[in-house]
Amino acid sequence: MNDELATIEMIDPNLLQDSREASFVQAMDRHAEPSQKSSQDQISHPYACTTAEPVDLIRIFHPLIQVVRWRRQVDPGIEAYLQQRPVNSHLRNGFRIVIPAGEGLELDFLPDLPGRRAMAQDISLIADIYSELLGCDEIALRLEVSSKAMCPRFHVDRTGIRLICTYRGQGTEWIDDKWVDRSKLGQGSLGLADDASGLFDTRTTVEAAAPFDVLLLKGSLWQENIRRGAIHRSPSVTAGSGPRILLVMDAIWT
Ligand SMILES: [Fe+2]
Structure with a gap:
């Protein structure tokens, strides 16, 4: 679907990583819970990382990181x-709106049925973290x-940093670009399927987010990321x- 390929506003060139890190870590104190970091938390490769802590979403600003997955527990109330x-x-088919940061x-x-408030609160929490x-x-x-499947072919979004959280169904899939030939993306595939075009080889594993995970995908419009991007x-x-x-969330600077 074209929506996932849509271009959004260019990223504010003055958005500096250092200043964002400081303010974001401070803001995350509001959402802090007495949990311990999982021993599984790691940066497996300088392309994607998985974490249980929302404060680690800041890793998306690392120049080489293209995917950050925040593992979350399924909320049974929202699931029901x-x-x-x-x-x-x-x-x-859903809805689309623009909300001011902090709201x-x-x-x-949302439909007025049991669980609505929990769903709205979860979306609001994610929006707050994303805008911070x-x-x-x-x-x-x-x-x-x-x-x-809205976008069944592997691709890179022409966006900044997009957030995706699948509440129902399978989560978004991605591949590490270690053994990927990016020239085979899009028209470079010459009409061949992704597993036949030479886009990737047998060493590549398709990763997938789980329901309720929050995924940050860095697009090609992010600063200094033009030949990179989450596939x-x-x-x-x-x-x-x-x-x-x-x-799905996309940031807007006015
Ligand atoms: Fe996409």
Whole structure:
């Protein structure tokens, strides 16, 4: 779907990593919980990293890091909310709005059924963290409801740093670029499937976010990132499993 390829505002050239780190770490104190870092937390390769701590989202500013995955627990209340058939029919294809930084999602955007408040609060929490991370003025927020893979081919978004959280269905997939030939992306594939175009070889493993994980994907419009970018795709939707529901955020500077 073209939406995932859409161009957003160019990144503020004055957005400096050092100043963002200081203010973001301070802001994260508001969301801090008495948890311990998992021993699994690591930067496995200077391309993608996984963490259990939202404060580590700051790693996305490392010049070589293209993907940061914040592992989160599934919220049973939100999961049950999104399983209710009236929710899907009310949401239809979802919605898109622009919210000012620091403001949450109004309840009215979500169907009035048990679990609505938890869902709105979770989206508001993610929006708060995202805006603090990027220091943006507004967030272009959309909730997508889809029964088919929106972007089934591997690609790089022409965006800055995009946030994706899949609440229902399989999470977004990505590949490390260690053994990738980026010239085979897009038209360079000459119409061949990704597994036949030479985009990647057998050493490449397709990684995937889990439901409720928050994923940051760095796009080609991020400063100094023009020939890099997170190589990702939408997962296939399993027949009969119901629609996939995901949250997408893009930062806006006014
Ligand atoms: Fe995309």
